Amino acid sequence: MLELKAVNSSFTQSVSIQAQVIKYLSQHRQLHARSLEAGGQLFGVVDPDSIIITCATGPYSKDDRGPRHYRSDAMSAQSEIKQQAKFGNVYLGEWHTHAEKVPRASGHDIDAMRRLMKSSNLATNGLLMVILGQGLDKGGISVYSYMDGKLLHWDIE
Numbered sequence: 001m002l003e004l005k006a007v008n009s010s011f012t013q014s015v016s017i018q019a020q021v022i023k024y025l026s027q028h029r030q031l032h033a034r035s036l037e038a039g040g041q042l043f044g045v046v047d048p049d050s051i052i053i054t055c056a057t058g059p060y061s062k063d064d065r066g067p068r069h070y071r072s073d074a075m076s077a078q079s080e081i082k083q084q085a086k087f088g089n090v091y092l093g094e095w096h097t098h099a100e101k102v103p104r105a106s107g108h109d110i111d112a113m114r115r116l117m118k119s120s121n122l123a124t125n126g127l128l129m130v131i132l133g134q135g136l137d138k139g140g141i142s143v144y145s146y147m148d149g150k151l152l153h154w155d156i157e
């Protein structure tokens, strides 16, 4: 899959996920019955027209992972966020996998974003959440934003 672009009518900016990021995430797709959820952090640049995801990190060795849940190790995530900032990469949000064809955010995912927003010192006023399903087509990726207590789904163009 090449670069992917997502839009939401409530936002003037679009979200682009660069091809190398899609490739990186795709390695962690849950294709087998015993696959564990994987995840990590998303980084990139923000310009007036778009939010561009240029880099993804994780999973980390100390993460809490199961077939149906994932939580990044907070220390590992923090040190990665610091590290990426040195390269000028802004922390944009989180990614994780789901063992389903068309991935949809769960109640647990929404809670996790709420907690994250409360505890984070962010350079942006919202966070992105990308969920990677089993499919390789564009239906296999879901893009969400979490802002002002609301989770919004973005359409892939």
Ligand SMILES: [Zn+2]
Pocket (backbone or CB within 6 Å): 096, 097, 098, 105, 106, 109, 131
């Ligand atoms: Zn989830």
